[in-house]
Amino acid sequence: MKTRNNGRVTILDVAKRADVAIKTVSRVLNNEANVKENTRARVLRAIKELNYAPSLAARGLAGTKSFLVGLLYDNPSPYYMNSVQVGALQRCRDAGFHLLVEFCDADTKGSAQRVHSLITQTRLDGVLLTPPVSDNTTVRNVLNRDGIAHVVISPPTLEHGVSSVHMDDRRAAFDMVEHLISLGHSKIGFIKGHPQHGAAKVRLNGYTDALRAHGIEYNPALVVQGLFSFESGYQSAQQLLTGSSRPTAIFAANDDMAAGAIAAAHELGISVPDKLSVCGFDDTPVATITWPALTTIRQPIVEMAAGAADLLLAQIRAGSKEPKTISSHSFRHDLIVRGSTAQPARR
Amino acid sequence: MKTRNNGRVTILDVAKRADVAIKTVSRVLNNEANVKENTRARVLRAIKELNYAPSLAARGLAGTKSFLVGLLYDNPSPYYMNSVQVGALQRCRDAGFHLLVEFCDADTKGSAQRVHSLITQTRLDGVLLTPPVSDNTTVRNVLNRDGIAHVVISPPTLEHGVSSVHMDDRRAAFDMVEHLISLGHSKIGFIKGHPQHGAAKVRLNGYTDALRAHGIEYNPALVVQGLFSFESGYQSAQQLLTGSSRPTAIFAANDDMAAGAIAAAHELGISVPDKLSVCGFDDTPVATITWPALTTIRQPIVEMAAGAADLLLAQIRAGSKEPKTISSHSFRHDLIVRGSTAQPARR
DNA sequence: CTGAAAGCGCTTACAG
DNA sequence: CTGAAAGCGCTTACAG
Numbered sequence: 125m126k127t128r129n130n131g132r133v134t135i136l137d138v139a140k141r142a143d144v145a146i147k148t149v150s151r152v153l154n155n156e157a158n159v160k161e162n163t164r165a166r167v168l169r170a171i172k173e174l175n176y177a178p179s180l181a182a183r184g185l186a187g188t189k190s191f192l193v194g195l196l197y198d199n200p201s202p203y204y205m206n207s208v209q210v211g212a213l214q215r216c217r218d219a220g221f222h223l224l225v226e227f228c229d230a231d232t233k234g235s236a237q238r239v240h241s242l243i244t245q246t247r248l249d250g251v252l253l254t255p256p257v258s259d260n261t262t263v264r265n266v267l268n269r270d271g272i273a274h275v276v277i278s279p280p281t282l283e284h285g286v287s288s289v290h291m292d293d294r295r296a297a298f299d300m301v302e303h304l305i306s307l308g309h310s311k312i313g314f315i316k317g318h319p320q321h322g323a324a325k326v327r328l329n330g331y332t333d334a335l336r337a338h339g340i341e342y343n344p345a346l347v348v349q350g351l352f353s354f355e356s357g358y359q360s361a362q363q364l365l366t367g368s369s370r371p372t373a374i375f376a377a378n379d380d381m382a383a384g385a386i387a388a389a390h391e392l393g394i395s396v397p398d399k400l401s402v403c404g405f406d407d408t409p410v411a412t413i414t415w416p417a418l419t420t421i422r423q424p425i426v427e428m429a430a431g432a433a434d435l436l437l438a439q440i441r442a443g444s445k446e447p448k449t450i451s452s453h454s455f456r457h458d459l460i461v462r463g464s465t466a467q468p469a470r471r
Numbered sequence: 472m473k474t475r476n477n478g479r480v481t482i483l484d485v486a487k488r489a490d491v492a493i494k495t496v497s498r499v500l501n502n503e504a505n506v507k508e509n510t511r512a513r514v515l516r517a518i519k520e521l522n523y524a525p526s527l528a529a530r531g532l533a534g535t536k537s538f539l540v541g542l543l544y545d546n547p548s549p550y551y552m553n554s555v556q557v558g559a560l561q562r563c564r565d566a567g568f569h570l571l572v573e574f575c576d577a578d579t580k581g582s583a584q585r586v587h588s589l590i591t592q593t594r595l596d597g598v599l600l601t602p603p604v605s606d607n608t609t610v611r612n613v614l615n616r617d618g619i620a621h622v623v624i625s626p627p628t629l630e631h632g633v634s635s636v637h638m639d640d641r642r643a644a645f646d647m648v649e650h651l652i653s654l655g656h657s658k659i660g661f662i663k664g665h666p667q668h669g670a671a672k673v674r675l676n677g678y679t680d681a682l683r684a685h686g687i688e689y690n691p692a693l694v695v696q697g698l699f700s701f702e703s704g705y706q707s708a709q710q711l712l713t714g715s716s717r718p719t720a721i722f723a724a725n726d727d728m729a730a731g732a733i734a735a736a737h738e739l740g741i742s743v744p745d746k747l748s749v750c751g752f753d754d755t756p757v758a759t760i761t762w763p764a765l766t767t768i769r770q771p772i773v774e775m776a777a778g779a780a781d782l783l784l785a786q787i788r789a790g791s792k793e794p795k796t797i798s799s800h801s802f803r804h805d806l807i808v809r810g811s812t813a814q815p816a817r818r
Numbered sequence: 819c820t821g822a823a824a825g826c827g828c829t830t831a832c833a834g
Numbered sequence: 835c836t837g838a839a840a841g842c843g844c845t846t847a848c849a850g
């Protein structure tokens with residue numbers, strides 16, 4: 125009998141050594157019931173002695189699970205992405221799953237086709253969607269059609285039938301503006317996030333909510349469009365600070381833009397926080413790198429990603445049992461006050 | 472004949488539709504020679520019509536390739552890691568490979584065992600090592616023993632028989648110090664990188680080289696230990712700036728620490744660059760977020776990672792043909808002068 | 819230039 | 835509680 129096996133240790137080697145059938149080894153591998161304690165111990169010993177690890181390809185081909193989870197991303201902030209990966213990776217590893225990172229151009233028409241190919245090729249057990257892919261309904265439709273478990277991280281809006289982890293961005297932005305108002309500010313500028321990112325709009329809503337709640341009239345001249353980048357924050361702040369109605373505080377929809385606003389203030393010789401308060405959103409490391417350090421909203425990204433992985437793994441374990449296990453998990457935000465906000469300068 | 476196929480499109484469906492044997496479809500899939508143009512076209516059409524994508528698990532199990540590349544990392548800077556991933560991911564995708572991201576604790580004894588398990592489970596075709604995993608000889612030994620193609624990104628030292636991409640860190644640090652000297656500085660502080668990262672030592676060597684080349688005596692009081700983090704840069708700079716021999720310039724072994732040094736200067740009321748020049752290394756986005764923006768060394772991380780992926784994919788394609796194709800690629804650095812360095816203040 | 823058969827290393831579906 | 839057989843969807847090794 126010829127064989128192409130390159131001396132790799134297979135389930136058959138383990139079975140022989142433990143003097144059982146391969147099916148029994150398989151049972152031990154998959155933690156199935158109905159294995160005598162003694163037999164299980166013998167198999168485990170053989171596995172250890174042979175340094176055996178089962179082939180994912182074979183398991184995937186024969187069974188229903190690939191032990192592969194996909195992480196779809198597109199161009200997010202490096203800090204954000206890194207945190208997501210750390211959180212997701214840890215849970216996947218603990219559960220014996222591997223993480224496949226795939227770039228997913230949010231704009232392109234071809235994304236649906238590419239996600240479908242990815243799934244048929246790799247037989248992904250589940251997929252994690254990060255913003256702005258979270259907003260992409262085309263991709264989500266493909267996932268639904270192909271019956272692939274998925275969890276959306278920070279979806280633009282909460283929907284029935286969609287598993288997600290999220291934070292109350294609107295409330296968080298509200299809290300931040302209230303913080304500024306409580307310091308005595310009323311001319312508060314706002315730099316909006318990327319127009320195509322769902323969370324961006326919600327943060328603007330929180331801003332206007334807070335103004336309304338405190339009887340401050342909304343002034344469109346104080347709201348400018350940003351793109352979530354340092355550069356866009358810099359330009360937007362410049363616009364606000366050299367315009368006709370100069371704010372005493374600027375709230376940027378993320379930390380990078382807030383850092384840009386601080387740079388613009390430095391350049392214009394406007395000292396922060398004495399003459400201008402600046403605050404951001406997310407509490408990425410950027411927030412402590414600026415001078416002064418940023419008052420911001422802490423978003424627990426690592427925990428959220430870990431939570432998303434937990435939800436996904438639970439769905440995968442449940443399999444295709446009806447009803448589908450849809451669940452969402454909401455995370456708390458925190459207002460982090462640092463040196464970049466203070467009372468407005470006296471006249 | 473019962474079947475467990477869940478209505479998935481397989482190579483057999485394609486073969487039937489194109490009226491050929493599955494072997495012929497396989498040939499087309501793998502771009503093998505010896506297929507009549509007409510036949511190939513017929514098969515390709517069937518593939519398109521059926522929206523067929525071959526199962527990686529089946530290909531991996533039957534053949535010699537898994538189409539999976541591993542990226543081993545441990546705790547690097549988010550910016551660095553993100554850039555590496557972007558560069559590697561793009562090339563892998565273009566070549567039809569998928570990227571498996573795996574955390575690899577550089578310290579732990581168990582890393583060898585875990586890497587071996589990873590390889591036997593997933594049958595990775597190749598592995599990319601990022602610093603500080605690049606320094607881990609235990610992991611590299613496992614890779615060699617298991618005969619897995621791998622490329623090391625920025626290894627601590629260049630070795631024969633190891634494929635790598637790298638930059639001349641020593642020369643780059645030399646250039647930076649020479650820049651400071653040319654501005655008129657002679658009391659130049661240095662903040663060292665993490666003691667366990669290979670590149671860190673090399674940058675220190677470049678610093679001492681430059682001093683020697685310009686007849687400036689090495690002063691140990693001007694060299695302090697950092698950890699590549701913002702916080703460690705902050706503390707190290709504080710130490711340098713409040714010590715007995717205060718430098719007129721500080722060169723930090725990466726941008727994060729340089730940002731920390733700028734923060735320390737701000738806190739002590741020492742203006743940058745008027746009273747103190749500060750410079751970093753890497754040219755991450757951090758370098759443009761600080762105020763003033765950092766003079767630094769640009770390291771082409773995305774290009775280096777893409778180059779590493781190219782080398783790895785070439786090795787994989789070459790297969791186990793002797794002699795092993797070991798090659799290294801050296802990348803050029805650039806000195807980027809921004810606002811954080813200037814002539815020293817006059818007495 | 820094309821194809822029929824065996825095999826990759828597991829799990830599924832049964833049987834006992 | 836355990837096992838023998840079939841099958842997953844491909845590639846390898848041949849044969850023609």
